[in-house]
Amino acid sequence: MDFDSHTSGVVAATVALVNALTPGHARGREHAPSAAEMLSSAREALGAVGDERPVQGDVDDLAAAAGRLRVVFEHVEAGDMDAACRHVNGLLRETRAAPELSRHGDGPWHLHFHTPDADFVPSWEAPMATSLAVVLGNPYADRLGVCSAPACDRVYVDTSRNGTRRFCGTTCQNRVKAAQFRNRRAAGSG
Numbered sequence: 296m297d298f299d300s301h302t303s304g305v306v307a308a309t310v311a312l313v314n315a316l317t318p319g320h321a322r323g324r325e326h327a328p329s330a331a332e333m334l335s336s337a338r339e340a341l342g343a344v345g346d347e348r349p350v351q352g353d354v355d356d357l358a359a360a361a362g363r364l365r366v367v368f369e370h371v372e373a374g375d376m377d378a379a380c381r382h383v384n385g386l387l388r389e390t391r392a393a394p395e396l397s398r399h400g401d402g403p404w405h406l407h408f409h410t411p412d413a414d415f416v417p418s419w420e421a422p423m424a425t426s427l428a429v430v431l432g433n434p435y436a437d438r439l440g441v442c443s444a445p446a447c448d449r450v451y452v453d454t455s456r457n458g459t460r461r462f463c464g465t466t467c468q469n470r471v472k473a474a475q476f477r478n479r480r481a482a483g484s485g
């Protein structure tokens with residue numbers, strides 16, 4: 296399933312950024328990355344190459360943005376679409392998200408969701424908030440979620456055909472399956 300290829304890419308980057316930069320639990324362990332770890336995973340999430348930002352000095356602001364974006368997934372997971380949509384509307388206003396077609400040199404025109412003079416963090420947060428708005432504004436709105444495995448609160452977007460995903464990834468899916476298997480075996484032998 297594809298919302299549209301650009302939006303899907305930005306939703307995926309949003310998930311990666313939230314999971315990299317928000318503290319909590321990941322796949323059964325505490326998630327409390329160091330500043331250096333946060334920078335390297337943020338660069339990966341945003342596809343930064345060479346001397347492109349983010350740099351270490353961007354990490355605190357990016358982490359704050361990730362925390363604001365994370366709230367959307369939490370509201371959807373709790374079944375509170377009203378709160379999710381109102382929160383996204385707030386982010387769209389705060390980041391001054393605005394569609395604008397632009398091109399670099401002779402390259403193809405493409406759609407940006409931030410003003411050309413936006414600072415670095417809003418230049419990401421605005422399109423990320425927009426991508427979540429696109430998801431929330433269509434029938435697949437409930438496909439944002441928070442992992443339901445024990446000791447994990449990483450977020451995900453479910454792009455599967457049937458939309459039955461409950462975990463952040465196969466690690467947590469396998470952890471839960473293994474625990475269920477152990478429980479059944481313990482119950483059977485008891």
Ligand SMILES: [Zn+2]
Binds near residue numbers: 321447448449462467
């Ligand atoms: Zn998980």
